Amino acid sequence: MKPARTSPGRRTTIYDLAGLAGASPTAVSAVLNGTWKKRRISESTAARILRIADEQGYALNMQASGLRRERSHLIGMIVPKYDNRYFGSIAEGFEVMARARGLFPIITCTQRDPDLEIQAARAMISHQVDCLVATGATDPDRITELARAAGVRSLNLDLPGRLAPSVISDNRGGAKALTRRILAASEPARGAGEPLLFVGGRPGDHNTAERIGGFRDAHAEAGIAVDEELILAAGYAPEKSRRALEDLAARRPRLPAGLFVNSTISLEGVLQWSRASRHYGNHAPHIGCFDWDPLAAVLTENIVMLQQDVPAMLARLFDLVDSEETRPGVSEIPTRFAPV
Amino acid sequence: MKPARTSPGRRTTIYDLAGLAGASPTAVSAVLNGTWKKRRISESTAARILRIADEQGYALNMQASGLRRERSHLIGMIVPKYDNRYFGSIAEGFEVMARARGLFPIITCTQRDPDLEIQAARAMISHQVDCLVATGATDPDRITELARAAGVRSLNLDLPGRLAPSVISDNRGGAKALTRRILAASEPARGAGEPLLFVGGRPGDHNTAERIGGFRDAHAEAGIAVDEELILAAGYAPEKSRRALEDLAARRPRLPAGLFVNSTISLEGVLQWSRASRHYGNHAPHIGCFDWDPLAAVLTENIVMLQQDVPAMLARLFDLVDSEETRPGVSEIPTRFAPV
DNA sequence: CAAGTTTGCTCCATCGGTTGAGCATCGTTG
DNA sequence: CAACGATGCTCAACCGATGGAGCAAACTTG
Numbered sequence: 001m002k003p004a005r006t007s008p009g010r011r012t013t014i015y016d017l018a019g020l021a022g023a024s025p026t027a028v029s030a031v032l033n034g035t036w037k038k039r040r041i042s043e044s045t046a047a048r049i050l051r052i053a054d055e056q057g058y059a060l061n062m063q064a065s066g067l068r069r070e071r072s073h074l075i076g077m078i079v080p081k082y083d084n085r086y087f088g089s090i091a092e093g094f095e096v097m098a099r100a101r102g103l104f105p106i107i108t109c110t111q112r113d114p115d116l117e118i119q120a121a122r123a124m125i126s127h128q129v130d131c132l133v134a135t136g137a138t139d140p141d142r143i144t145e146l147a148r149a150a151g152v153r154s155l156n157l158d159l160p161g162r163l164a165p166s167v168i169s170d171n172r173g174g175a176k177a178l179t180r181r182i183l184a185a186s187e188p189a190r191g192a193g194e195p196l197l198f199v200g201g202r203p204g205d206h207n208t209a210e211r212i213g214g215f216r217d218a219h220a221e222a223g224i225a226v227d228e229e230l231i232l233a234a235g236y237a238p239e240k241s242r243r244a245l246e247d248l249a250a251r252r253p254r255l256p257a258g259l260f261v262n263s264t265i266s267l268e269g270v271l272q273w274s275r276a277s278r279h280y281g282n283h284a285p286h287i288g289c290f291d292w293d294p295l296a297a298v299l300t301e302n303i304v305m306l307q308q309d310v311p312a313m314l315a316r317l318f319d320l321v322d323s324e325e326t327r328p329g330v331s332e333i334p335t336r337f338a339p340v
Numbered sequence: 341m342k343p344a345r346t347s348p349g350r351r352t353t354i355y356d357l358a359g360l361a362g363a364s365p366t367a368v369s370a371v372l373n374g375t376w377k378k379r380r381i382s383e384s385t386a387a388r389i390l391r392i393a394d395e396q397g398y399a400l401n402m403q404a405s406g407l408r409r410e411r412s413h414l415i416g417m418i419v420p421k422y423d424n425r426y427f428g429s430i431a432e433g434f435e436v437m438a439r440a441r442g443l444f445p446i447i448t449c450t451q452r453d454p455d456l457e458i459q460a461a462r463a464m465i466s467h468q469v470d471c472l473v474a475t476g477a478t479d480p481d482r483i484t485e486l487a488r489a490a491g492v493r494s495l496n497l498d499l500p501g502r503l504a505p506s507v508i509s510d511n512r513g514g515a516k517a518l519t520r521r522i523l524a525a526s527e528p529a530r531g532a533g534e535p536l537l538f539v540g541g542r543p544g545d546h547n548t549a550e551r552i553g554g555f556r557d558a559h560a561e562a563g564i565a566v567d568e569e570l571i572l573a574a575g576y577a578p579e580k581s582r583r584a585l586e587d588l589a590a591r592r593p594r595l596p597a598g599l600f601v602n603s604t605i606s607l608e609g610v611l612q613w614s615r616a617s618r619h620y621g622n623h624a625p626h627i628g629c630f631d632w633d634p635l636a637a638v639l640t641e642n643i644v645m646l647q648q649d650v651p652a653m654l655a656r657l658f659d660l661v662d663s664e665e666t667r668p669g670v671s672e673i674p675t676r677f678a679p680v
Numbered sequence: 681c682a683a684g685t686t687t688g689c690t691c692c693a694t695c696g697g698t699t700g701a702g703c704a705t706c707g708t709t710g
Numbered sequence: 711c712a713a714c715g716a717t718g719c720t721c722a723a724c725c726g727a728t729g730g731a732g733c734a735a736a737c738t739t740g
Contacts, residue, residue: 011491013726024690029727039729040688057489062466063403063412064726067695072403074467082428091422095449104463106446109432123444126402127414149397151351238634264635271638294578295604298611299639353696364720369697379699380718404696407725 012056020056021049028053032060066128075103075321076124077133077157078143080112084264085293086308090135090157093314101318103130112236114138118146125150131321133157140164155320157313159206160330167316167331169308171207171290174335175214176221178288178306179260181337183222185302186258186286195219195227196258197248199241200266203233208262211290215260230256241269249279258286264293271300292338305338352396360396361389368393372400406468415443415661416464417473417497418483420452424604425633426648430475430497433654441658443470452576454478458486465490471661473497480504495660497653499546500670507656507671509648511547511630514675515554516561518628518646519600521677523562525642526598526626535559535567536598537588539581540606543573548602551630555600570596581609589619598626604633611640632678645678 014028021028023045030036031049066072075098079087091107098105106124110116117134121143124132132154134143140154140161147154148163160166182196198215201208212231219226232244241261249255257280261267267289274280284301292307313333320331354368361368363385370376371389406412415438419427431447438445446464450456457474461483464472472494474483480494480501487494488503500506522536538555541548552571559566572584581601589595597620601607607629614620624641632647653673660671 011726012489014728015726025727026690026692026729027688029729033728035729040686042688045688057486059462059465059486059490061407061468061726062463063407063468064695065728067401067403067407067697068726068728070695082422082431083425085423088422088428092449092451096451099459104467105448108445108447109435111432111436119439122399125399127444128401128403146397146399149352150399268634268638271635275638293635294608295611295633295635296639298608298615299636351696355696365697366699366720367718369699373698375699380716382718385718401696404725405698407727408696408698410725 011061012058013061014058017049017053017056017058021045021052023049032058072128072130073103074124074127074129075105075131075133076127076129077105077107077135078117078120078124078137079107079109080136082109084291086264086291086310087135089310090314093310094133094317097314097318101322110137112136112138118142121146125152128152131155133317134161135159137161140166153324153326155317157317161328163328165320165325165327165329165331167313167320167333168207169313170332170334171210172214172217173332174306174308175211175260175290176217177214177335177337178290178304179215179218180221181304182258182260182286182288183218183224185288185304186256189257189283189286193224194256195224195230196260197256198231198233198260198262199245199270200236200262201233202235208233211260211262233262236263236265238265238269238272241266242273243269245270245273246277249273249277255279256285259288261287261289261291263291264289264296265291267291267293267296271296297338297340304340306335307338308335309333351401352398353401354398357389357393357396357398361385361392363389372398373405412468412470413443414464414467414469415445415471415473416467416469417445417447417475418457418460418464418477419447419449420476422449424631426604426631426650427475429650430654433650434473434657437654437658441662450477452476452478458482461486465492468492471495473657474501475499477501480506493664493666495657497657501668503668505660505665505667505669505671507653507660507673508547509653510672510674511550512554512557513672514646514648515551515600515630516557517554517675517677518630518644519555519558520561521644522598522600522626522628523558523564525628525644526596529597529623529626533564534596535564535570536600537596538571538573538600538602539585539610540576540602541573542575548573551600551602573602576603576605578605578609578612581606582613583609585610585613586617589613589617595619596625599628601627601629601631603631604629604636605631607631607633607636637678637680644680646675647678648675649673 014025017028018025027041028049030039030041031046036046077094095105108120110120117137132147132152134140134156136158140156141163144154144163154164156164156166160168216226234240234244261270287303289305292305297305316331354365357368358365367381368389370379370381371386376386417434421427435445448460450460457477472487472492474480475497476499480496481503484494484503494504496504496506500508556566574580574584601610627643629645632645637645656671
């Protein structure tokens with residue numbers, strides 16, 4: 001038996017507890033992880049060990065346990081940003097559902113930086129996560145490859161990958177429904193046959209491309225030609241949308257009365273511009289936002305907000321976690337309109 | 341030497357690499373963690389090992405490494421919610437600064453639930469974090485005790501504790517400055533000597549208590565008596581603030597023209613109520629918010645938002661991390677007004 | 681009361697990486 | 711050419727928890 005060290009500050013181990021309880025480390029381990037009945041440890045010994053563990057404030061060393069068991073009970077998630085309610089609720093919901101399964105969630109935010117995503121994925125793999133979820137990742141397939149090489153399962157959320165199961169919103173369907181609503185609401189203010197403006201997102205990004213697709217679908221359905229110059233997908237940051245609008249307004253005297261805004265972050269830039277420029281005078285433009293924020297919903301006139309169904313997305317994600325599915329495939333979750 | 345297993349899906353270990361490189365696991369380990377010069381491994385062997393490690397997509401097993409070294413290079417943080425920009429920017433900034441120090445940040449969100457806080461702290465301690473930061477924790481001292489028992493350093497952020505170093509905002513000073521501004525802005529609309537309304541937060545919570553203190557200070561300075569019935573600290577959730585306002589408005593015909601709102605989350609409820617009730621008719625009440633949100637800043641009239649200085653708070657926090665300070669003590673970081 | 685079963689425990693190898701100690705081999709120096 | 715240092719590596723113990731195998735004592739059964 002290893003010598004018990006009870007020097008202060010030093011972590012208590014099962015060897016220390018074994019010494020104090022007059023039992024073997026094996027017995028202590030069995031009692032602490034609940035396998036003591038199977039291992040025929042007596043009720044009284046178990047009680048004694050538990051009491052001593054509690055007195056000593058014992059905390060299991062998960063590094064040692066995980067090393068031996070080859071399971072960490074960690075589940076990792078990579079998220080791009082914490083600056084909006086969508087990723088915030090994904091993070092919160094993910095943690096609740098992970099804990100309900102006895103997994104410890106670790107989430108890390110990678111600032112939409114591809115290198116940081118890879119670095120974070122590597123770190124999580126090194127820490128032996130049992131499963132890795134890449135949310136809104138720039139290059140999810142790269143992460144899947146890294147994970148696979150280390151025998152770690154990976155899943156994609158929000159943006160799809162080709163190598164692992166993916167759960168995303170029905171971006172095209174949602175964008176089409178949203179565009180229909182903006183077209184209807186802005187009808188009186190729009191010139192006949194005048195198309196809407198699309199603002200925000202990155203054109204290379206799958207979600208933005210799909211949403212532009214839905215935007216086109218709804219225009220086609222209404223018999224309105226899309227004006228290619230009115231598709232401003234210059235990035236998600238507020239300033240990028242604002243600048244794109246300023247540039248466009250400099251070239252055109254009058255912008256459409258209806259706007260499709262691709263995220264609340266882009267909405268920030270749109271509203272800054274519309275307030276500052278007074279382009280729409282005393283009227284508010286008709287806005288449809290593919291994203292939801294409660295303050296924007298309360299404060300903005302003529303806005304309709306589409307909410308991605310985060311609980312349903314996470315439910316599907318954890319179905320995949322539970323079923324140990326590894327084959328690629330995309331689950332598209334319907335969106336809904338936020339209550340006004 | 342242990343047998344090399346290259347069965348597919350199985351993780352590659354240094355023993356596998358050693359077999360492939362015709363070297364010992366010791367050499368491989370030394371090369372991979374950079375101590376190979378000190379250990380007099382030749383340049384050529386090092387290069388060979390690195391190449392093979394790369395080819396095999398080797399990922400270090402941090403559980404094993406951490407176990408042996410008694411350092412995990414993990415730094416944990418507990419955060420209450422992800423539903424506002426304040427905690428969002430704390431999380432993002434914390435991750436950046438942790439990574440800059442070679443630490444891997446793991447953040448977990450505990451929904452302002454005291455039990456969950458303790459459970460999460462225990463889990464992080466079990467995973468051997470090198471340092472644990474409790475942000476906005478209900479009972480930070482409990483967490484410090486748990487951490488101390490396991491020989492883990494802990495720090496408090498946003499809410500102070502009595503057992504570990506704490507970094508918080510200058511709540512009282514900030515609240516006083518904010519109250520002054522609301523008093524000034526609402527002057528024309530307020531009756532002479534009429535006090536402001538305080539909405540949001542939990543009265544038991546240190547920050548809320550301090551902010552009410554600053555609120556009182558500014559009133560005293562202006563020679564205005566605070567009306568105790570006008571201090572509504574019923575919780576942070578939007579509905580709680582809304583209901584408190586509805587109840588109060590049912591009892592009083594006219595509420596103050598100036599409001600001190602304790603967070604953006606409470607602001608949501610305040611604005612819902614003010615829109616729905618039309619209590620202020622066509623005028624917007626004068627609001628000062630102890631918290632910042634860009635959409636609220638753009639969209640709300642007559643609002644002034646106080647911003648907690650997250651970068652400065654984190655800089656101070658990591659000073660404490662770096663200096664290995666463990667003695668209790670509170671660092672109060674000045675707040676600032678958000679640009680309009 | 682011998683043989684077999686059950687009870688209550690312990691021994692020891694193991695997970696993968698790290699590190700102090702040590703051991704050949706080679707080149708240099710007196 | 712013996713002695714010595716430098717070079718380039720390997721051995722084996724160890725971190726803490728786990729679990730298969732096994733062992734002594736108590737109890738049951740024929």
